[in-house]
Amino acid sequence: MDKLTEFIEENSLDPVCLLNLIDCGYTYENLQFIENDDLNFIFPNREDTALRSEFRAKLFEWKAKNKKNLQTLNQPKSVPTQNVEANMQSGPNVCKSAVDILQSTSCGKKIIELYNSIHVLSEENRRKIVHLISENFYNPQNNTYASVKLAEIEKLANEIVNIFPSEKIEIYFIGRKAAKRSSPGGILFNRLHNHFKKRKMSPKTVVSEPETAVFVASSEIVDCVQKLKFYVGTEDDSMELWTATHEFRKNFISNPDNNFAEVISQFPLFKQATGFKFLEHDFNKLHPNRQFGLTTKWEDTVPKLMSYYNIYLKDNFYKKLFKSLDDSVCPSSKDCILFMCLHAVIKPSHRFTVTHGNVKSFRKATIEDSVCSTVLQVSEVNDLQNHLEQLNNKNVESNTPIQPFVIVVGTELTNLTEFYVSFGEHLYKFSSFVLALDICFKVYQVFGLKYPNESHKVWSFLQEFMYNISTPFDIKHSNVVNVIEDLQKM
Structure with a gap:
């Protein structure tokens, strides 16, 4: 029995832990280097949350008890063989190629073999690839990661795309110019940046608009x-x-x-009640031949979304909601639920500060926050005012304005009867959820409003995937690119 197996059995851990560790290329000697961030890659599935917590507690207890002995363990096999001084320098002679890194581990080889067979890369294997590459820069002697230049990260991202041609580079690396912010993006950059902490990120982006000619009306x-x-x-x-x-x-x-x-x-x-017709006129002037993007593409997208959710929808509440869809659910209720589930696969990443007296606390937007910033369900229209007041109080707390959103009326999401768009103090009424969502999107575009921070990614998805609209001020999100890429393959 090897030491890794002994560790699992002595701590009464589930055998799944052993399989996951081996799959990620870990040995007994590597255990001492596992940190909290690594656990998300060892146990990537939501259903493994309890297992992940148990493993973390027993691993850190073991590390605390064996602190002195751990200093004498051998270096991990996956650590680069370059000398320490060279490894802490950033340069092309230090950075291995992505193919070399992946081929040096059994996990990386399995991913390449599987891809060559099915020509599709799963979300879990994307995470493993990023994990394997980031560990290439780990130096066990001083427990630090080498800094990596942006050019090297971009080079690695391009190499990943060369190995897996169906992938897009924006999933792994988005440069500052494309990301429209002070820091680049993409899952590879984010992983390395979290390790290196080379510099603080700017809290928000200021985009300078191009100069326009002065308009003088006759x-x-x-x-x-x-x-x-x-x-x-x-x-x-x-x-x-x-x-x-x-x-x-x-x-x-x-x-x-x-x-x-x-x-x-x-x-x-x-x-006016028919004011949306004038709104659509202006939208068509702003984005010619894009006015029917959602209404014509949604029907073909529904089966793709359902297939995608069967694989990637992990949140328990929205998974249960998705499973409730059957022939008894009316089309608009089904469309609304499918749109709400989209927030659970394109999760928000917005963080904001909340102040209570002299105490400041930091919060991260939740899936519920994202959904609530786009869709409000009320039992009847008379309940709307109370809900708007509650929403206003919540937005005051997070210091964000109430933006346009869709209102759905019905005691149950599976039996919705009315659909509205709320903007300012005004309402448009529609016969279906998709029509309401379409006009809500167009309100943002025509009035030049910013998408809510909580649901920015979902609105960006609609803009790019449904309407095929791009502007110089768009902010790229790697997981949005990821979802679009997967849907286009279906």
């Missing part, structure tokens, strides 16, 4: 704008005036001195 256009404020004619005639004033309205909305309420006051047709 007297005729100004007259048309005034007519629209009090117009009582036919819809066709009002749409003619609306089209004529598009450039004026576009510049008025983009002016930072004009807030949302002032835009609505200047163009009150937005407030």
